[in-house]
Amino acid sequence: MTRVAVDVEGQRLTLSNLDKVLYPETGFSKRDVIDYYRQVAPVMLPHLTGRPLTLRRFPDGVTAQWFYEKNVSRHAPGWLRTARLANRHDDGSGPNDYPVLDDLASLVWAANLAALELHVPQWTVTAEGERATPDRLVFDLDPGAPATIVECCQVAEALREVLTADGLEPVPKTSGSKGMQLYCAVRTDSPDETSRYAKAVAQRLASEQPSLVVSTMTKSARTGKVLIDWSQNNPSKTTVAPYSLRAKETPTVSAPVTWDEVADCRDPASLRFEAHDVLDRIAADGDLFASVLGDGARLAQ
Numbered sequence: 001m002t003r004v005a006v007d008v009e010g011q012r013l014t015l016s017n018l019d020k021v022l023y024p025e026t027g028f029s030k031r032d033v034i035d036y037y038r039q040v041a042p043v044m045l046p047h048l049t050g051r052p053l054t055l056r057r058f059p060d061g062v063t064a065q066w067f068y069e070k071n072v073s074r075h076a077p078g079w080l081r082t083a084r085l086a087n088r089h090d091d092g093s094g095p096n097d098y099p100v101l102d103d104l105a106s107l108v109w110a111a112n113l114a115a116l117e118l119h120v121p122q123w124t125v126t127a128e129g130e131r132a133t134p135d136r137l138v139f140d141l142d143p144g145a146p147a148t149i150v151e152c153c154q155v156a157e158a159l160r161e162v163l164t165a166d167g168l169e170p171v172p173k174t175s176g177s178k179g180m181q182l183y184c185a186v187r188t189d190s191p192d193e194t195s196r197y198a199k200a201v202a203q204r205l206a207s208e209q210p211s212l213v214v215s216t217m218t219k220s221a222r223t224g225k226v227l228i229d230w231s232q233n234n235p236s237k238t239t240v241a242p243y244s245l246r247a248k249e250t251p252t253v254s255a256p257v258t259w260d261e262v263a264d265c266r267d268p269a270s271l272r273f274e275a276h277d278v279l280d281r282i283a284a285d286g287d288l289f290a291s292v293l294g295d296g297a298r299l300a301q
Helices: 030-048 104-112 149-165 193-208 259-264 275-285
Strands: 003-008 011-016 021-023 054-057 067-069 082-085 096-099 115-120 136-143 171-174 180-187 226-229
Touching: 003 104, 011 104, 021 030, 030 104, 030 115, 030 275, 096 104, 104 115, 136 149, 136 193, 149 180, 149 193, 149 226, 149 259, 193 226
Parallel strands: none
Antiparallel strands: 003 011, 054 067, 054 115, 082 096, 136 180, 136 226, 171 180
16 A cells, blocks of 8 residues: 655645555546645535534445445544534444544545545534534425436426525535525524424425425335425435545536526536546636535524
C-alpha cells in the first residue's frame, strides 16, 4: 500500500492508494476523487458544516462491495470534529460518533476513505452537541420508469408554485442518479414540523395531478409517475449532500441547477453532470445552492 503524508491547512494526513481506480468505466481514481473534493470544498463545506455525516464508502470502487459508516473509527485523526448522538433506531446499540466536516482537511480525510457519497440530515448539531430542530425542508422527487428527471422537473415547477406562495424559496438540485430534490431554508420549533408540512404538500400535489404525482411509497403505484418523497424530512434520515459524488458507472454529482434549466429540461442528459462539469459550472456561476444558507422562513400551518 502506497502512503503519502500531506499537510492540509495545518493538519497532517496520510493518503493511501491514490492510483486505485474507483470508477473503472472512466478510470477515475482515488486521487481524482480527492482532487474533486479539494476543488469543490469552498462551495460544498458551507452545506456540510455542523451536520453529522454518514459516509457511503467504496474502498474497492463502485463495482465492488460498499458500506455505510456513521461511527468514526479509532484511527481517525484527533483533530477531526465529531458529534456523539444517540441512535434513534430502537435496536439496543449505543450512540454513534459521527464525523462533522467543517474544513478542508476533514473533507480530504473522508475522500481518502473512498467515501464517494456524503449524506447529511436536514438539521445541525448545536455547540452543546445536541440535535437542533430542522433548518432545511426537502422534497425528494423519485421517478418511476418510464418517467425520468424530465417528469421530475414538471413536478418541481408545480411544487415551486406552492412553496413560493407559502413564502419559501425552493432551490433545485439533481440527485446525481435518476431524480432530483428541492430544498428550502426554514425555521422550526419541533423536529417533526417539516415532515408534517412536506406530507401535506405532497398529498395536495398527488390529488391535483394524479396522473403524474404519487405521495405514497407503494411501488406498483409509481409506474410512469413521480414520487414526492416527503419522508426524507424525518430527523433520522439523510439525503445526499449538494456537490457530493454518486457511486454510479461514471462520477456523476448531485448538482444544484437553475430554475431555467428545470423549465427547459426535455432530455435527462441535459441535467446529468459529472465531476468536471460541476467544477466548470462553479467557476462560471459560483454556488447555485447558496440561498439555502440564508435565513429560513416559517412554515405555513
